Amino acid sequence: MTKAEAAKALERFADGYNTAYRESDPAALAGVETGPLQAMNQPGVRAQRVNRPDGFPGYPDLKLTDAAYTIPKQAGWPKFFLADADSNRDENRWLLLFTRGGADEPWKAAYLSILSEDEVPEFKTDKDGWAEPVAPGAGPDLAVKPGELSTAYTDYLRTGEGETFAEGQATSGQREIRKKLQRTPQFWTEYVDQPAKPPQYAPVALRTADGGALAFFAAHHAEKRTMAEGFRVGEIKDGTAKALVTGKPQTWLSLSRISESAVRIPAQGPVEFLNRLEGVTSAKGG
Known part of the structure; x- marks a missing residue:
């Protein structure tokens, strides 16, 4: 190459x-x-x-x-x-x-x-300029192995427990948003998060010059919003969901999403999210 x-x-x-x-x-x-x-x-x-x-x-x-x-x-x-x-x-x-x-x-x-x-980040390279990959199950000198990120992240979103990840928009911020939407006078929302598994969603990591690693991983997210009595599902604001929704959303709407993230894994301490992108993969209502 x-x-x-x-x-x-x-x-x-x-x-x-x-x-x-x-x-x-x-x-x-x-x-x-x-x-x-x-x-x-x-x-x-x-x-x-x-x-x-x-x-x-x-x-x-x-x-x-x-x-x-x-x-x-x-x-x-x-x-x-x-x-x-x-x-x-x-x-x-x-x-x-x-x-x-x-x-x-x-x-x-x-x-x-x-x-x-x-x-x-600055990446670690050898004298010939080659970078160093970190296998999903490798990295005993890292705070988290790359292959464990998706499970750790979805567990955190579900429970809020653990010190694997630093606070931020992708972590504590996500839980705060969900807490506000979990139950309102108009609807309640159920969330399900699942790790994304290889081979299609294999995590990838590169060793950085500071001894840590930059890792990429994905996760699956689903939510179901059920309307309270007397309320109906309003206009679907997400353009992708609106175009692809199946069924007739009246009393409930279910959305499936996938996220893909870049994180900095240190030798010790919490993993830091550098970027997280998320998109709707399917929508269904009834």
Whole structure:
């Protein structure tokens, strides 16, 4: 794997991404995305196909420039590398984690995290410039093994217990929001969180220069909102859910989501969320 090959993979991703949204074409997106990122974005393109069956000719193309590539030294398959690029969407950096299952398969983006330039960590590299991967079950010198993140996170959302994660929008903030919506005069909400499991949702991690690791992982989330007597489900504000909902939401609405996150795992202490993205994957009502 060379940086020239990585650059071609990034260019191919941008082309497929733009085609998918310009032409409302889920197949184009499936050609350049996989795993959690595809699971999060695919429903949105399907929803766009419902709302814009003729496509979106005026879609503003995504442009990724000034890219840096972190390529770990790996034997066998699957392999991965990280692209860190400037996006024309905002002033942040787009970190795209690409994976490939075999020599006859294309590179596809499995994770996306959007970070400020200051949040992008420095990675550990050897004298030849190769980065160091951290296997899901490895990392005895880390506060948490990468392969344990999804289960630990969903357990925390369910119970609020433990000191694995630092407080923040993705952790204590999520629980605060849920507490406010759990029971109101108009409705009550039930939440179910489940870890996302390999091979489709395999976590990926790279050793950082400070001895910790940057890890990417996914999780599944579901919520069911049931209306109190005398109330009905109102307009569905999420565009993807509104386009894809099945049934007739009157007294209840159920949403399934997937989240994908980038976290900093220290040698000791709580895991810090750097970015968390979430998308609706299905919706049903009755």
